Amino acid sequence: MRALLIRDLTLALRAGGGFGLGLAFFLIVTVLVPFSVGPQAELLQLIAPGVLWLGALLACLLSLDRLLALDFEDGTLDLLLTAPLPLEGALSVKALAHWLTTGLPLVLAAPVLGVLLNLAPAGYLWLVVSLAVGTPALSVIGCFGAALTVGIKRGGLLLSLLVLPLYVPTLIFGAEVARRGAGGQEVATPLLMLAGITCAVIALMPFASAAVLRMGLR
Amino acid sequence: MLRVDDLTLARGGIPVLTGLSLALAPGQALILRGPNGAGKTTLLRSIAGLQPPLSGRIEGAEDRVAYAAHADGLKAMLTVTENLAFWARIFGTSDITPALDAFDLHGLADRLAGTLSAGQKRRLGLARLLVTGRPVWVLDEPTVSLDTGAVALFAAALRAHLAQGGAALIATHIDLGIEAQVLDITPFRASAATRAGASDEAFL
Numbered sequence: 001m002r003a004l005l006i007r008d009l010t011l012a013l014r015a016g017g018g019f020g021l022g023l024a025f026f027l028i029v030t031v032l033v034p035f036s037v038g039p040q041a042e043l044l045q046l047i048a049p050g051v052l053w054l055g056a057l058l059a060c061l062l063s064l065d066r067l068l069a070l071d072f073e074d075g076t077l078d079l080l081l082t083a084p085l086p087l088e089g090a091l092s093v094k095a096l097a098h099w100l101t102t103g104l105p106l107v108l109a110a111p112v113l114g115v116l117l118n119l120a121p122a123g124y125l126w127l128v129v130s131l132a133v134g135t136p137a138l139s140v141i142g143c144f145g146a147a148l149t150v151g152i153k154r155g156g157l158l159l160s161l162l163v164l165p166l167y168v169p170t171l172i173f174g175a176e177v178a179r180r181g182a183g184g185q186e187v188a189t190p191l192l193m194l195a196g197i198t199c200a201v202i203a204l205m206p207f208a209s210a211a212v213l214r215m216g217l218r
Numbered sequence: 219m220l221r222v223d224d225l226t227l228a229r230g231g232i233p234v235l236t237g238l239s240l241a242l243a244p245g246q247a248l249i250l251r252g253p254n255g256a257g258k259t260t261l262l263r264s265i266a267g268l269q270p271p272l273s274g275r276i277e278g279a280e281d282r283v284a285y286a287a288h289a290d291g292l293k294a295m296l297t298v299t300e301n302l303a304f305w306a307r308i309f310g311t312s313d314i315t316p317a318l319d320a321f322d323l324h325g326l327a328d329r330l331a332g333t334l335s336a337g338q339k340r341r342l343g344l345a346r347l348l349v350t351g352r353p354v355w356v357l358d359e360p361t362v363s364l365d366t367g368a369v370a371l372f373a374a375a376l377r378a379h380l381a382q383g384g385a386a387l388i389a390t391h392i393d394l395g396i397e398a399q400v401l402d403i404t405p406f407r408a409s410a411a412t413r414a415g416a417s418d419e420a421f422l
Binding site for chain 2: 002003004007010011014015016073075078080081083084085217218
């Protein structure tokens with residue numbers, strides 16, 4: 001399994017691997033918001049947690065269609081299926097690699113982009129915490145979407161349509177943690193809900209992903 | 219070593235093969251013949267465990283099959299060595315030197331797989347069989363895009379594999395120059411009558 005993780009990380013970092021695409025997208029979306037909303041510091045401060053969460057979520061979505069499609073095209077998935085590695089484990093590892101190359105950079109970049117949106121000083125910590133807890137769920141759910149659409153020509157758009165509704169609970173509770181944190185309110189309830197969602201999808205989603213992938217590869 | 223009993227297989231919801239049985243002993247190679255669309259690939263994919271049969275049994279295939287099809291599972295941005303070492307670690311082996319030797323890949327070891335020619339990629343894909351350490355090779359047209367020299371390398375690797383007590387099931391149309399039984403699967407073609415209730419599709 002470690003071999004698979006190392007290979008996926010290596011591929012992401014080499015030319016054409018797409019590392020940094022999500023991060024650049026996040027940066028651009030966040031920079032565009034003040035232009036579209038206007039230079040009202042109070043308004044920006046109000047919407048900053050939600051905008052940052054939405055930006056991170058869309059950036060996460062951007063690289064999902066490559067998660068399994070490339071391995072499908074070159075036959076790697078067929079060969080992995082015949083390997084001694086359980087498919088559930090292989091998909092978990094692929095989701096982990098996706099999070100390390102997409103989600104984690106977003107978490108680290110979010111405070112910097114918070115400055116652009118005039119995020120309240122109290123909100124930085126909770127923004128990072130909520131993203132760190134929530135983005136793994138985005139990768140794991142995204143892996144399920146990628147498994148569903150594998151083999152479909154131009155499945156990227158379909159993937160987005162399937163995955164975005166599944167992101168709703170994570171978005172609601174994640175943005176709520178960041179919003180309450182910025183407002184200096186109690187964050188325990190939404191944070192625990194967010195952590196619960198993440199734990200549940202990490203535990204259960206790989207089984208669903210592996211099941212649909214086995215059907216898709218027949 | 220490998221037994222297949224009374225197998226019925228479908229592809230895309232349409233039955234292609236029915237009543238097929240075969241057996242492989244250690245050291246034995248079996249060549250599959252049949253016209254295009256006869257079901258050679260479907261049979262090999264079923265034995266590799268990639269698609270379930272409609273009926274019948276496959277014994278001795280689980281976790282013992284090394285499968286090689288038209289796509290070699292190579293990453294263009296990894297070198298030849300990295301590609302092989304990855305599959306070696308996935309299959310729990312570590313030494314890739316014999317595989318590099320057998321397919322004469324030492325000169326290419328540090329090249330990116332994406333820069334190789336079709337025949338060189340194929341050689342790398344076949345070298346992957348050696349690092350799996352699996353006893354049953356299931357090969358779908360292994361000699362596509364290989365030149366005569368590379369075919370000889372492959373035949374030598376296959377002979378060594380059989381000599382070590384391995385077995386091989388190969389769909390091919392060229393003569394590999396090895397001792398092998400030939401099975402023509404044309405007589406097992408499914409008739410329209412088998413169509414009833416046949417479906418291998420999850421979402422039709």
